[in-house]
Amino acid sequence: EDQVTQSPEALRLQEGESSSLNCSYTVSGLRGLFWYRQDPGKGPEFLFTLYSAGEEKEKERLKATLTKKESFLHITAPKPEDSATYLCAVPPTNDYKLSFGAGTTVTVRA
Amino acid sequence: DTEVTQTPKHLVMGMTNKKSLKCEQHMGHRAMYWYKQKAKKPPELMFVYSYEKLSINESVPSRFSPECPNSSLLNLHLHALQPEDSALYLCASSQGEQGGQKLFFGSGTQLSVL
Numbered sequence: 142e143d144q145v146t147q148s149p150e151a152l153r154l155q156e157g158e159s160s161s162l163n164c165s166y167t168v169s170g171l172r173g174l175f176w177y178r179q180d181p182g183k184g185p186e187f188l189f190t191l192y193s194a195g196e197e198k199e200k201e202r203l204k205a206t207l208t209k210k211e212s213f214l215h216i217t218a219p220k221p222e223d224s225a226t227y228l229c230a231v232p233p234t235n236d237y238k239l240s241f242g243a244g245t246t247v248t249v250r251a
Numbered sequence: 252d253t254e255v256t257q258t259p260k261h262l263v264m265g266m267t268n269k270k271s272l273k274c275e276q277h278m279g280h281r282a283m284y285w286y287k288q289k290a291k292k293p294p295e296l297m298f299v300y301s302y303e304k305l306s307i308n309e310s311v312p313s314r315f316s317p318e319c320p321n322s323s324l325l326n327l328h329l330h331a332l333q334p335e336d337s338a339l340y341l342c343a344s345s346q347g348e349q350g351g352q353k354l355f356f357g358s359g360t361q362l363s364v365l
Contacts (some may be wrong), residue, residue, distance in 0.1 A: 172351035184255075184341045184356030185294065228293060232351050238307070239354065241293035 145231055152172035154249045157218050162245045164229035165211040175211050175239065176205050177228045185228055188214075219249045257342050257357035266332060272360045274325040274342030280355070282348040283325040284316060286341040287357070294341055300325060301348040332364045348364050 144167045147153040154160055166174065171179060173192050177185035191207035198205050198207045204215045214227055231240040264270050274283065282301045287293035298306035300319040300363045307319075314336075316328040325342055339359045345352035 175353065178358075181341065182359070182361060184359045185354075187353055187355065190351075190353060195325070212331075230293075238296050238299070243293055246291075 145240050145242040147229055147245050151246045154219050156249055156251050159217045162214040162227055164242055165174055166231050168231050168233055172232050175230045176214055179226045221249045221251050224249045255342055255344055255355050257360055261361045263363045269330045272327040272340055273324055274357055276344045277323055280344035280346050282345045284343040285327050288339045297304035334364050336361055337364045
């Protein structure tokens with residue numbers, strides 16, 4: 142069964158303390174892995190799409206990487222405004238709809 | 252314009268009320284979606300419209316009734332809801348319906364059913 146698993150569930154960081162979030166997936170024939178950021182009470186905001194192992198994408202303090210079984214979202218020198226829930230999602234093997242992971246809630250303290 | 256606009260932002264309704272949620276996009280996207288999200292959970296797909304036709308209904312109770320009047324608008328009509336239906340309702344759109352499409356989400360409607 143296709144699955145998307147995110148870890149850790151929650152991450153508390155000091156401002157400037159770099160860290161990584163993990164998204165592991167079991168979908169065969171990956172048609173893209175998506176990262177979204179969601180602020181409380183708001184809709185998810187698209188960050189990145191990764192399609193093939195070895196691919197990397199960056200946006201400000203965020204960098205997403207992809208291997209054959211997992212993706213990492215690296216947060217470098219985070220600021221309080223990076224506090225949010227980060228969701229990863231993949232389309233399952235024989236379906237079109239996105240399968241979301243449960244998310245990692247990141248809190249960055251000043 | 253890369254926005255998906257949802258109204259209202261907040262809604263409180265009784266179990267006997269009828270209300271509607273509205274969603275609009277002007278990106279020329281041909282697929283539009285309704286998702287439901289409970290607190291601290293990921294979004295769950297409810298409905299998909301592709302080229303203004305309902306293509307997916309994820310076994311959603313009939314008290315939720317979607318409507319797509321045209322390619323830019325999506326409504327969700329609510330009737331006789333239950334308190335457990337309280338959640339954040341998200342609208343999204345994408346260029347196509349196929350897997351691997353980037354979704355653009357609205358800010359959501361926070362619904363409370365009393």
